[in-house]
Every structure is written in structure tokens, then in C-alpha cells.
Amino acid sequence: MSEQLCVVCNGPLGDHPLRLRYEGKVYAFDAERCKRIFQENPDRYLDAFGGVLPEPR
Known part of the structure; x- marks a missing residue:
């Protein structure tokens, strides 16, 4: 199973995502x-x- 990531910063969501x-x-x-x-x-x-797109650079 792949790790779920934040839509904005691509960081790991952790146990209690918003x-x-x-x-x-x-x-x-x-x-x-x-x-x-x-x-x-x-x-x-x-x-x-x-x-979802990756964070624009």
C-alpha cells in the first residue's frame, strides 16, 4: 500500500489528516x-x- 500524501506539500498525512x-x-x-x-x-x-497535480515549482 502506498503512503498517502498531502495535496499541497506532498508530505505524509500522518494519523489524523485534515x-x-x-x-x-x-x-x-x-x-x-x-x-x-x-x-x-x-x-x-x-x-x-x-x-491532483504536483506542487508547482
């Missing part, structure tokens, strides 16, 4: 900061098919 529902899907974050960053600009982290 969750957010966006457009019918649930996304997980390792910290409140990452959740807030996602909420400010979710399209930056999602591709056209609703998948």
Missing part, C-alpha cells in the same frame, strides 16, 4: 497551512480531470 470537500471530492492535508493554501487557489493543485 480533510476538505471540494467539488464533490475529499482532499487531505497534513497541516492547517496546507489546507488554507489549497482553499485560496484549488485550481493550482488540480488537473482538468480532477486529479
Whole structure:
């Protein structure tokens, strides 16, 4: 089984990840900061098919 990673920073989610529902899907974050960053600009982290993109560099 692969380790689940934070949508924003790609860090491990740990035992108690934060969750957010966006457009019918649930996304997980390792910290409140990452959740807030996602909420400010979710399209930056999602591709056209609703998948998660790696952190832009």
C-alpha cells in the first residue's frame, strides 16, 4: 500500500489528516497551512480531470 500524501506539500498525512470537500471530492492535508493554501487557489493543485497535480515549482 502506498503512503498517502498531502495535496499541497506532498508530505505524509500522518494519523489524523485534515480533510476538505471540494467539488464533490475529499482532499487531505497534513497541516492547517496546507489546507488554507489549497482553499485560496484549488485550481493550482488540480488537473482538468480532477486529479491532483504536483506542487508547482
